[in-house]
Amino acid sequence: MRQSILFSKTSKTAPKDEESQNAQLLARAGFVHKEMAGVYSFLPLGLRVLKNVERIIREEMEVIGGEEVLLPALQPKRNWETTGRWDTFDVLFRFTSFYAKNEYVLGPTHEEIITPLAKRFISSYRDLPRYVFQIQDKFRDEKRAKSGLLRGREFLMKDLYSFHANQEDADLYYERVKEAYWKIMERVGLKDHTYLTFASGGTFSKYSHEFQVATSSGEDTIYACEPCRVAVNEEVIAEQKTCPECGSDKLKKLKAVEAANIFKLKTRYSEAFDLNYVDEKGKAQLVLMGCYGMGISRLMGTVADVLSDEAGLFWPPELAPYQIHLIALQGAEQKAEAAYEAFRKAGVQVLYDDRDAGAGEKFADADLIGLPFRAVVSKSTGDQVELKGRREKTGELVDLKELISRVS
Ligand SMILES: [Zn+2]
Structure with missing residues (x-):
């Protein structure tokens, strides 16, 4: 590509309203353009990086059996009422259409779409397990969106959903996703900066984990055990003052950004939508689910934040727009x-x-x-x-x- 005809140009100064390191560098280098707080256009160089992150994630999802789908961003209110989240989801974009006066959601996540959809195809133990993922823009009505690509109102995300006949199978797959996520973090060059976080204390820590990347621009605070690569979240540190793995009390306080999260949903959504299967004995059982998110544009912003220096950005070869x-x-x-x-x-x-x-x-x-x-x-x-x-x-x-x- 000839730089003389490149659509974007570099700039010596960062936009005045950009506070975070990743957004300043990406804007100056001509990778992104801020349209409004938390909403960015991806320019040719930036889109090439985004596509590379996407490719790495897609490859690793396919390794663990993921099948790709594309679900609608526009979702009906009634599905969100079914799960009780229409009133309780704190950053939900809700709106009424001008003509039909119907109410809609711009999806921040897709349990409300994938679960009723799975009902069409899962009815027997022979239909399980199943793993589907998508790569799509998500929307969150954030109060503050000052961290560049680290916290967007519109952002690109990969979300994977798994369906299982029993908890043992769900637990095994959860571990496979964890491994796949570590592989992705390695390929995007962030593994050495990443900690697996116990999101909540006590027994609940078995049901949900976060992949937190240490960076000064992060909005989360974690207490990290360097040798174990695990950390405890700020909300939990009062009840969990030592490393959950090795028991060490030498935890390091760090700012971090949540790059990915994994949840065992159990029957939370299959119950709401009545997603059942018939087991080997002919008895109806609720399907067990898991969901696994990973922010694609957020990962790009995190790499821009963590791997850059005073002179500018640094892209590992697998992410670089050009070599x-x-x-x-x-x-x-x-x-x-x-x-x-x-x-x-x-x-x-x-x-x-x-x-x-x-x-x-x-x-x-x-x-x-x-x-x-x-x-x-x-x-x-x-x-x-x-x-x-x-x-x-x-x-x-x-x-x-x-x-x-x-x-x-
Ligand atoms: Zn430890």
Whole structure:
């Protein structure tokens, strides 16, 4: 991609109303644009990152048997009355349509849609277990939305729902999802910053967990046990002052953002919608459910927050919108064009800074955008290019052919 014709442009200053690190950097680098508090447009570079996060999550959901669906964001009021959440869900977007005067919800979650839908297809023990997930925009009527992509009013999320004949099977699948989530956290580069949090104290901790990522922009406070990679939430710390795994009292107080959560729903929703199956003995039983959420745009914001430095963003190769930032310096334009063509032919994802700008501006933008590698072509590099990793201080001269084989 030629930077000279890129739809978005970088900016030296962050928007005045952006307080959080992730939003400031993503806006300056031209990845997102804030439409209003908690609502963002994803620009070409940002959308490529978002799609990469989506791809990683989709791959890991398929590994654990997830089948993808797409449920409506627009949901009828009556389903929310059935579960009793029309009046109790605190950030629910409720509204009345202008013509039909019907009342609707913009979905913050989808138990109210997936459970009655599952009734159509699950009726026998032979129909269980089942696992379905979707990747879709969610809506929450947040009072405050000041943390950039970390807390949106509209945001992209993956939600997985599982249906089981018995608790033992539900418990086994819960552990598989936990493993899949750790794998995702590793692939997006956040594993070393992530803690599995016991959301509530006592026995309830068996039914719900959060994946919390330590970052100064986080709105949650956790007490983390470094060696165990587990943490206790602020609400629980009064009754659980030690690590639930090893009993250590050396818990570290950290700010964190909840990247994902997992819940054993038991029969909460199957009871509301009368979702039954007939067991081997011909007896009707309630289906057991689990739900497992993961914020996709929030993960992108968290990576922008946690892995960046003073100069700008840093994207791990699996998330990066392009793998290499090719920079042409004055007097080496022809050589740079040839390098760009060679990269493209080899199928290397390359962002080519062919703009009519000085070296300083190009280097600063490369750091801000944060691709894994920068390759500079100048008069002094001869037949070679100067290659530098985003986090390295100095580069090395490499042969173009060798470079292409290294990154393709
Ligand atoms: Zn511990």
